[in-house]
Amino acid sequence: MNKAAIKFVKASKKFNGTKDYAVSEVSVSIEEGSFITILGTSGSGKTTLLKMINRIYEASSGEILFFGESIKKLPVEKLRVKIGYVIQQIGLFPHMNVEENIATVPKILHWNKQKISERVEELLNIVNLPPDTFRKRYPRQLSGGQQQRVGLARAMAADPEIMLMDEPFGAIDAITRQNLQDELLKIQKKLNKTIVFVTHDVNEAFKLGDKVIVMNKGKIEQFDTPYNILFTPANNFVARLVTSDDTLQRLKFLRAEQAIIPIELPINNQAIRVGREESLYNVLTTLLFNDGKTIIVEDDNHNVLGQIDWKQLQLKFGQENQEIKEKTGDNCDKISV
Ligand SMILES: Nc1ncnc2c1ncn2[C@@H]1O[C@H](COP(=O)(O)OP(=O)(O)O)[C@@H](O)[C@H]1O
Numbered sequence: 001m002n003k004a005a006i007k008f009v010k011a012s013k014k015f016n017g018t019k020d021y022a023v024s025e026v027s028v029s030i031e032e033g034s035f036i037t038i039l040g041t042s043g044s045g046k047t048t049l050l051k052m053i054n055r056i057y058e059a060s061s062g063e064i065l066f067f068g069e070s071i072k073k074l075p076v077e078k079l080r081v082k083i084g085y086v087i088q089q090i091g092l093f094p095h096m097n098v099e100e101n102i103a104t105v106p107k108i109l110h111w112n113k114q115k116i117s118e119r120v121e122e123l124l125n126i127v128n129l130p131p132d133t134f135r136k137r138y139p140r141q142l143s144g145g146q147q148q149r150v151g152l153a154r155a156m157a158a159d160p161e162i163m164l165m166d167e168p169f170g171a172i173d174a175i176t177r178q179n180l181q182d183e184l185l186k187i188q189k190k191l192n193k194t195i196v197f198v199t200h201d202v203n204e205a206f207k208l209g210d211k212v213i214v215m216n217k218g219k220i221e222q223f224d225t226p227y228n229i230l231f232t233p234a235n236n237f238v239a240r241l242v243t244s245d246d247t248l249q250r251l252k253f254l255r256a257e258q259a260i261i262p263i264e265l266p267i268n269n270q271a272i273r274v275g276r277e278e279s280l281y282n283v284l285t286t287l288l289f290n291d292g293k294t295i296i297v298e299d300d301n302h303n304v305l306g307q308i309d310w311k312q313l314q315l316k317f318g319q320e321n322q323e324i325k326e327k328t329g330d331n332c333d334k335i336s337v
């Protein structure tokens, strides 16, 4: 297991003048290099939990460790330089062009001009904004999606150890949003950053997260892979939150690697092979069109990770339907987020 980039130990936050805790005794460990999504309804404490990490909000009690060290022991400015932060409202400086916006933190760190310029070029390429076209533009000359890309580049400028993202694509149209999600996944794979990403969109949480934290009323209801959250919800709340009229659609956002079981030896050389990131929807379709033969799941270097077979998915489907019926009752409304 990788070491913990962030660890909450019974951390709570209560705002002055409020009755309830916004975040209540949360204990969770976030592994270095993982992409964690935080999913929950409005007011469940997602933003508060995130802001406790970079000390925009100080915990009322409990502790938060950043690579093993209590964040209270680090000067706030030092901590924040190590943490990239992207929010929905973007927050680009309107009077600064793209280059100047991205250079904000490197300037604070007194990088020289040459190094800053090279870094801006590199980042604009990473977020898919050709530098020659975009370097000198002002935020008002950019679309919402382009502004959000610049926001992402700015947050990554000084190569932070972790990235916090609070509904960063919330205000962006569906198509652009999908592109940004795909690119963020590619960036994370390439740079292997620890990302904590808040969303109230179940599909977005499933698509992006290696694991998902489900929050409700300041507490964590479940912390698990999207596959386990969908098929083995911890309780009534989680079941209702992730239930969809169309479970097949949800499978588009789950990855093959989350569903594998140990391989049955010997491996059939004729077996169809799919990559670890193939959607479960495609895996299911492939099973349908190949008489339900076992599918082998492999990593990027074609090493076998495990297998998926018809029976196993069938069992899960049966189990899920049963569990959701039991947990929600047939007349129960789904939770809308
Ligand atoms: N600055 C604040 N002062 C007082 N109460 C707050 C403040 N920020 C958030 N809250 C309350 O804390 C709870 C959690 O809020 P928040 O973390 O913003 O939820 P989410 O991001 O999941 O929508 C809510 O009840 C909210 O009203």
Ligand SMILES: [Mg+2]
Residues within 6 Å of the ligand: 046, 047, 048
């Ligand atoms: Mg919020």
